[in-house]
Amino acid sequence: MAVSVRDVAAAASVSVGTVSNVLNRPEKVAPATVERVTQAIEKLGFVRNDAARQLRAGRSRSIALIVLDAGNPFFAEVARGAEDRAAESGMSVLLGNSDERPEREDAYLDLFREQRVNGVLVTPVGGGLDRLARLQAGGVPVVLVDHEDDEGRFGSVSVDDVEGGHLAASHLLSAGRRRIAFIGGPRTIRQVADRLEGARRAVAEVEGATLEVVEMSALSVLQGREAGERLRARPAAERPDAVFAANDLLAVGALQAFTLIGDLQVPRDIALVGYDDIDFASATVVPLSSIRQPAHLIGYTAVDLLLKELDQPGGAHERRVRFQPELVVRESTAG
Secondary structure (H helix, E strand, C coil), rough: CCCCCCHHHHCCCCCCCCCCCCCHHHCCCCHHHHHHHHHHHHHHCCCCCCCHHHHHCCCCCEEEECCCEEEEHHHHHHHHHHHHHHHHHCCCCEEEEECCCCHHHHHHHHHHHHCCCCCCEEEECCCCCHHHHHHHHHHCEEECCCCCCCCCCCCCEECHHHHHHHHHHHHHHHHHCCCHHHHHEECCCCHHHHHHHHHHHHHCCCCCCCEEEEECCCCHHHHHHHHHHHHHCCCCHHHCEEEEEEHHHHHHHHHHHHHHHHHCCHHHHHHEEEEEHHHHHCCCCCCCCEEECHHHHHHHHHHHHHHHHCCCCCCCCCEEEEEEEEEEHHHHHHH
16 A cells, blocks of 8 residues: 555644645745654655645646657657656656647647646657647647648747758759659658758759659668668669658668668768658668768757746747758768
């Protein structure tokens, strides 16, 4: 049976109210009494019921973070940045993985709302943000992570993915490549669509250049390998001479298909650039060129925006932050 506040009060020979004060307002209690109650707590193994306390207070000390893929090192680093900033304010971060599925995102939003989190950081699965707008209207602040709202309803921290896509494709074109394949996940994911748009703009600037879209069902290594196998199986004259992958996981999978499964040489036969610049990018069999975005800073800044909104709802503080991407050139395009 769980130890209650009443048990602690009886063991310390004080009232229940005194135990409550020791737990929540110790400065109001005599030091000797605090010591006696603390000893009783330790002896009995009492654990306070924070859930009940938060229910009475109407809020918690937690912030929710919902990401597209918790297994992606990019989002792991975003979460680390969010945790670092939350910890500075005495808060914790509850992580949810939507797995790029709208129904899972909705389930987490319901769960976190019931837990009365202070606010929600979310990388939305699709373009429809009405559910988030209703959540915010109900008193739960929302900040978009690695995403923007064209209507300006939410605070957001993002990277200019159109520019990132333009950087990636321009780099391939400057190396003399003219037949580029874009390997991406579902275009309902805003980041994928923006990176593709940037690549299209770059290709349109170079006469004779073409861009082929290879759309996959997920942004994973396995999907990247499958896409790479499809391209590798073509006759040499029909293969692209360069690939821009919408993230580094896809790029790693494509690289495996080209070099480990097949006999293509990267970059001699096909150049390859990814996106996110995760740690794995520099450690692959052929180190990957990639578009770097500041993952840790994105998470850190998103929590900072949320805390400002909690402190000054609707205030004049900055609500939209956009970072610029950076091209990192390695051996996969340097040949």
